Amino acid sequence: MRHRAVPAKEENSSGLGGQIKEFFMVLLYALLIAFILKTFVLRGFYIPSGSMENTLQVNDRVFVNVAGSMFGEAERGDIIVFKDAHGWVDQSAPVATNPIRTALSFVGILPDTSNNYLVKRVIGVGGDHVVCCSADGKITVNGEEITEPYLYPGANPSDIPFDVIVPENNYFVLGDHRNNSADSRYHIEDGTEFISDGDVEGEVFVVAWPLSHFTFIGGASDVFTNVPENTNE
Template sequence: MSQNPDQSQDGTPGSGEQRDHAAHKAPKDRKRGLGAWLREVLTIVVIALLLSFLIKTFLFRAFYIPSGSMEETLEINDRIFVNLLVPEPIDLNRGDVVVFKDTKGWLPETVAKESNPVRDALTFVGLLPDESQQHLVKRVIGTEGDHVVCCDADGRITVNGEPLDEPYLYPGATPSDIPFDVVVPEGKVWVMGDHRNASADSREHQNGEGGGFVDVDDIEGKAVVTAWPLNRIGGVSSYEEVFKDIPAPTENSGQ
């Protein structure tokens, strides 16, 4: 019995020319598949970087905690994410932990770090904190019009006559060992660190530029989450319950 010229010895239909064509085509398909895969990966990376940049520019930004002034709420070397929608369009409130630019010279000058292209690129897209500018992080105690005083007969800070019980204070720290009696001007806030005896905050700068007050325009945003290290991941509380009974400021609140 003769064999059908269009059938292989194993019974598979197809001529020798077709099999040769398929053999030559397979490597090309593999190359084409690898190229498509690389294009997809590159597209995903570009989209991810673009989204990260947009988030960093308009929604959230990473910051690094270099000091213990906010312990134990924030520890040295913590990385936090800050909501850039505060104070606008979202309102700023007493108790918020805010990051603000040091426009009043509260911090000593630092030596600029050498440029690193990889670090600069990751910082630009928001994957690393920006350490090129001087920033501080503190808790807002008084907002515009508030009369903030240290201290009452029980050693507590009062805001518009209402004493504060402050559970966020560093263990063993007193509300303040520096007396003050201030009314917060328009467009300003009064800020203090949670580790009061290790924080050079509004109290320390009452005799400096701005009288210790921070311009609302200098506030970058509100700290909302600790993202690093992994064992400290969690939200940053504003402790609304501490400030909920404070009455609204009045025109004669500073008298």
């Protein structure tokens, strides 16, 4: 029986082509898995400002629980990342873009560095009556004063008075660094102070980078333990 001899050059070429094809298939599957994880499980974000200091630092990379926001609502004390649907950030300012970084961010390989998202702490949920400030200079939620240990050292609960009732399926949010955070308080006059649950990407659960800042974020539900259920209809 005769067998066709394959020249060494042809054999090597065929093997190399198969390896290249296999490499790109593995890469494609990896990108697909990353995109699915970003969309349905967890997503990375970059912290560009000091509005959440000292809980989150400038340049921290954090991950949010996307799945949790799909199947449940945020609670008082949670740190949430949400779309800037109200235009709180000045979008006219030029933003440096890198096509490769943008693409990797889109599929979930790199954290999102765009200015289309914000991160704040939930102080009031749907139906809550949130007021500042009490005689002791504290924020009250449904008439109960809260003591906020996460506040930036030296920062007051708020230097801006407010009195709001949060609509259902919305949140009233503040930064931990109150005198460096243009949060819900600053947007009461223009009627955009509340964040819709539909705009929430998820709750921050870990600071992943830099490693020196690595920590799990569990919210601050204990701060609101004594807050009664809202009585606002």
